[in-house]
C-alpha cells in the first residue's frame with residue numbers, strides 16, 4: 001500500500017518518497033492541514049519508511065520492521081495523542097524513552113498528534129529535543145493550526161502542508177474505493193470541501209442526507225406555498241440550529257445549481273445531480289435575475305449570523321425575502 005493509500009497530496013508524497021529512497025531525511029517534520037486530510041496516515045507511512053530496513057523504495061512492506069508495524073507492535077514508533085492539552089510530563093516521558101538507544105541500526109520515531117495542544121512548558125521542553133536530537137530520532141508533529149506553536153519549534157521542523165483534494169478526485173475516489181454511486185459521490189464530494197475524512201463522515205451521516213432532502217423540499221415550498229405556510233418551515237431551522245452553517249451551504253449549492261442550469265442548460269456542473277428533475281422545475285419557474293438575488297439573500301443571511309443577529313429573525317427574513325423572489 002505505502003503512500004498510495006492516501007488520497008491526493010501528490011507533491012508531498014512524492015517529496016517524502018524521494019527523501020526516503022535517498023535517505024535524505026531530517027530529524028523533525030511538521031505536517032500541517034485541517035482535520036480529515038490524512039496527516040496521521042502520512043505520518044504512519046513516513047515513520048514506516050524511516051524505520052524500514054529495505055533499500056530503494058521505502059517502506060518496502062516486506063522487512064521485519066515494516067511487518068512489525070503492520071502487526072501493531074513496533075516498539076520504536078510511538079504516538080503521543082492526548083485527550084486534552086499535552087502537558088510537559090508527557091514530553092518529559094517521551095524524552096526519557098528517547099534516551100534509550102534503539103537496537104543496532106534502527107531508528108526511533110515519535111509522532112505528536114495535535115501538537116498545537118502542547119502547553120507552553122511542553123513546547124519549551126520539546127524544543128530541547130528539536131535542538132539536539134539523538135541521531136537515531138525523528139519527531140513528526142501533526143497540527144491543524146501551526147500558528148499555535150512557538151516559532152522556534154516551527155523553524156526547526158521541515159514544514160509540509162496537506163491540501164484539500166479536487167472535487168473530481170474526491171468523486172473518483174468515492175466511486176472507485178468506496179463503491180458509492182456516481183450521483184451520491186458528486187453530492188458528497190461537493191460538500192466535503194476536499195477533505196476525505198469529511199467525505200467519509202458524510203457518507204455515513206443519515207442526518208445530513210435527511211437535512212439535505214428537507215432543504216430541497218423547502219426550496220420547492222418557496223415556489224409553491226404561500227407566505228403563511230412557508231413561515232411554518234421556520235421550525236425546521238430552529239430544530240437544526242446547530243447545523244445552520246451546513247444548511248446555508250446546502251441552500252447556496254442548490255441555488256447555484258438552479259442558476260447554472262438556467263444559464264447553460266447543461267448538467268455537467270450540477271452538484272445536486274440526483275435531484276435534476278427538481279432543478280429543471282425550479283430553473284424553469286425562476287427568472288435568472290431572481291435566482292442571483294436569492295443567492296445574495298442567503299449570503300447576506302450568513303453574514304448576519306457572523307454579526308450575531310437574532311437567529312429566528314434572520315431566518316424569517318431570509319425565507320420571506322426568498323419567497324419575494326419566487327412570486328409570480
Ligand SMILES: [Zn+2]
Nearest residue numbers: 052060063066
Ligand atoms: Zn521495510
